[in-house]
Amino acid sequence: EAQVTQNPRYLITVTGKKLTVTCSQNMNHEYMSWYRQDPGLGLRQIYYSMNVEVTDKGDVPEGYKVSRKEKRNFPLILESPSPNQTSLYFCASSLEAGVGDTQYFGPGTRLTVL
Amino acid sequence: GENVEQHPSTLSVQEGDSAVIKCTYSDSASNYFPWYKQELGKGPQLIIDIRSNVGEKKDQRIAVTLNKTAKHFSLHITETQPEDSAVYFCAASVTSYDKVIFGPGTSLSVIP
Numbered sequence: 001e002a003q004v005t006q007n008p009r010y011l012i013t014v015t016g017k018k019l020t021v022t023c024s025q026n027m028n029h030e031y032m033s034w035y036r037q038d039p040g041l042g043l044r045q046i047y048y049s050m051n052v053e054v055t056d057k058g059d060v061p062e063g064y065k066v067s068r069k070e071k072r073n074f075p076l077i078l079e080s081p082s083p084n085q086t087s088l089y090f091c092a093s094s095l096e097a098g099v100g101d102t103q104y105f106g107p108g109t110r111l112t113v114l
Numbered sequence: 115g116e117n118v119e120q121h122p123s124t125l126s127v128q129e130g131d132s133a134v135i136k137c138t139y140s141d142s143a144s145n146y147f148p149w150y151k152q153e154l155g156k157g158p159q160l161i162i163d164i165r166s167n168v169g170e171k172k173d174q175r176i177a178v179t180l181n182k183t184a185k186h187f188s189l190h191i192t193e194t195q196p197e198d199s200a201v202y203f204c205a206a207s208v209t210s211y212d213k214v215i216f217g218p219g220t221s222l223s224v225i226p
Binding site: 035040041042048058092102103107 | 157214215216217
């Protein structure tokens, strides 16, 4: 089954404790992206990647890191989480970027930073 | 940069009635406008999209219209059903770039 998976689905952590949210897709998509969803703000893009070893900042990259060492994986790293990073996070992928391609979203990761 | 506004933020309709959600965008270069449906506990899922060379697109009970001059586009759902209840997001992008800007979402409730 074609899908985007994220782990963990739920995470409660404390300020300053490094964490990683994994994202994996099995569709051989080139483009992957991370979004955060907050009430009243919709989805805001954090980082995106056009292909292996190619990443770039979205609209709200502060406090986040990403890497794209393999085509299928695109982990989101919070080196020193803070309470304002409490949010619902979505990973998405699409076949290509720049052509208005359909994005397929993962199920989401609900992160709480105390 | 691009800014997308979406109205209303909440919408309740009786089953069988029509629902309309409207979005405006700021960047005249935007040329791709997808609509996503997000059910509770799930990620957004594309339901319909439209490109700037088309004024209207229809897929069964769902249609999208685009007015490039006014920079607004709308989602129309006819003969609504309870399973249409969800949060709907519009978005706009310039397909030569890599960013998709989402609206804040509309929570649609269809009352049986």
